[in-house]
Amino acid sequence: MAGRLRAPTGRYGGKTAAQRQAERRERFLDAALELFGGTPGYRATTVAALSEAAALSTRQFYEEFRSLEDVLAALHLKVNAWAEEAVLAAAADARGLPLTERAAAVFRAYAANVTADPRRVRIAFVEIIGVSPRLEEQRLARRARWVDLICAEARAAVSRGEAPPRDHRLAATAFIGSVNGLLHDFSAGWVDATLDEVVDELVRQLLGILRPPGRSPAGPGR
CATH class of the missing domain: 1.10.10.60 (Homeodomain-like)
Known part of the structure; x- marks a missing residue:
């Protein structure tokens, strides 16, 4: 090279x-x-x-x-890979649980992995911001991967009759933006809440995406 x-x-x-x-x-x-x-x-x-x-x-x-930018890029991917491994393991363990319990377990696994070490939070949500066009592209690509994961979970919930059919991508993208923004602000000390309160709020948002109020799931799982 x-x-x-x-x-x-x-x-x-x-x-x-x-x-x-x-x-x-x-x-x-x-x-x-x-x-x-x-x-x-x-x-x-x-x-x-x-x-x-x-x-x-x-x-x-x-x-x-x-360069140091190469190191930051590799570390950002590594932090995200750790979180993804935790999410996939939690999803496997939660297989068969009702949607509400499954979604909460999966997201809490993500949050527990990322926030277990404050340095991971800073790498994933603070230091990566605004470094260069290349790293911004990587950050957005990695965010899109999380969006894809949420959409896949939503499609599975629809197929089980636990969630109403709709295009979840826009809502999933908004949710990931909330995760990034809220954990960034929490890490920076700008949020007057405990980590548990932050995670609880994000879980409520995720469940609202998968089963929005006023919309009933269709199919045999109703």
Whole structure:
């Protein structure tokens, strides 16, 4: 890849070059979670500071990444992947539950994963904002993936007769915007509420999307 130094090859200390490279990359990402997600934040972190926090050299940094923006991009995807794994596991565990219980369990799994570490909240909802057109495109693409997941859950609820048929995409997009905005503001200290209260409000919004007031599900599940 242009802009990167060639990584060493061969086996050393019982590990292959690929294994050592993967370990270095993880050390940089762990350090980035600490610095980007805590103090001093992405914009005030330097390559030298990140390398020092990872106990690696700047030369090794440029073997793995072209820039700090690349690190933030990788970390943003990783935080979202952790949350998605939690959501999919919760959805599997909640299979067969009524819609209200299932939706609450799935979203609480998401919220618990993201908010378990304040650094994850900051990476997902604060530091990624306004960095560059490239990262904005990534953020919106990842948001669209969450919208797709909600729409798939809604279609499944409709097929079971638990929710009325309609196009859920607009409402799902609005909900994801609410999640991003509310968790961002909570993380920044702008919301006078506990985390549990924030999550409860978002669960109510999600259930309102799947089963809006005044609309009854059709089919055998009525």
